[in-house]
Amino acid sequence: MSFPLKVRSVRGNNGGGGGTGTKCGRWNPTVEQLKILTDLFRAGLRTPTTDQIQKISTELSFYGKIESKNVFYWFQNHKARERQKRRKISIDFDHHHQENDYISHHRQPSTRDVFEINEDEEERVIETLQLFPVNSFQESKVDKMRSRVNNQYREYIRETNTTTFLSYSSCGAEMEHPSPLELRLSFL
Amino acid sequence: MSFPLKVRSVRGNNGGGGGTGTKCGRWNPTVEQLKILTDLFRAGLRTPTTDQIQKISTELSFYGKIESKNVFYWFQNHKARERQKRRKISIDFDHHHQENDYISHHRQPSTRDVFEINEDEEERVIETLQLFPVNSFQESKVDKMRSRVNNQYREYIRETNTTTFLSYSSCGAEMEHPSPLELRLSFL
DNA sequence: TGCATATGAATGAACG
């Protein structure tokens, strides 16, 4: 089903111990966090940059304990699973081989197969996000640089901190929790 | 939470398939292999040369199926992830509560840092390893090779074809499986 | 209760 309609039971204890559970096991997003993440994803964000991850993390930290790695993993997983889902579906669709015998022995339940074909269709990945107006004119430049910078300018990078966009005017200091997507996107 | 200390589970059916899994998919280090690799890493080894890779691989093959490329990738990944882990620590301070001054941390995100995953403290990188006396006399050659080696494994492969690095004349062509770290290091 | 599933986390492999 599209995205978790499951309302993670609100474990109230998101304060001290871990926010994810009683014993600080693994992070478990709160509904607010999940909504924001999902919104961002639906808006086209797939592979946030480091700064984006940081900002998202910071923003989400208001709603509960979270680390940037959680945001990182979330996007990685979400993207991967969307891809995987699509892939399986297509295979199942055009190939459609039902090898009954093949499944002879127990297959490991660990392997996730995908079953749901339904999906509230996502927007195609927006190639050039316009979500980040501040960076807009620089973003493409940065993007291009990102991949090749490391070859020759490895040492340089430190200096060429291209990110000269500090325009989170409303980011953080004392922010309400903006509900609207628009507002959320703005802090990036 | 340190980390799960997952003893790579039962996939280990090291018999038929491939030693790494039922389907011989990708390599999965056995605990012994992992320990040796980790030891070497902790001892300061970061970017093994081609022959070192060969020797390590040979050594590890006793404990299970392994190819040299696995060793190559392992070090690449381990090094990269250690770095990104460390890099992240600097900015992922507690941001549970917003600082009023957002610019407090300025650190140039080289490209994409990720996060911190805590882990047992690593030894500092030993600048000049003395662990590998055998190669000492051909230091320069090794140095030259080194830059090529770490580009891509393909290049690494190419390298192995054209290079005359069969220089483990007296260095453990066939060996027992030494357990102690000292012994392990010696075969390099 | 026990399995199926959803998903956080980890890591092998590989790309640019």
Next chain:
DNA sequence: CGTTCATTCATATGCA
């Protein structure tokens, strides 16, 4: 080397 992708591991969770 930094980044990204694919697959797997490990849990949490939902349901019958």
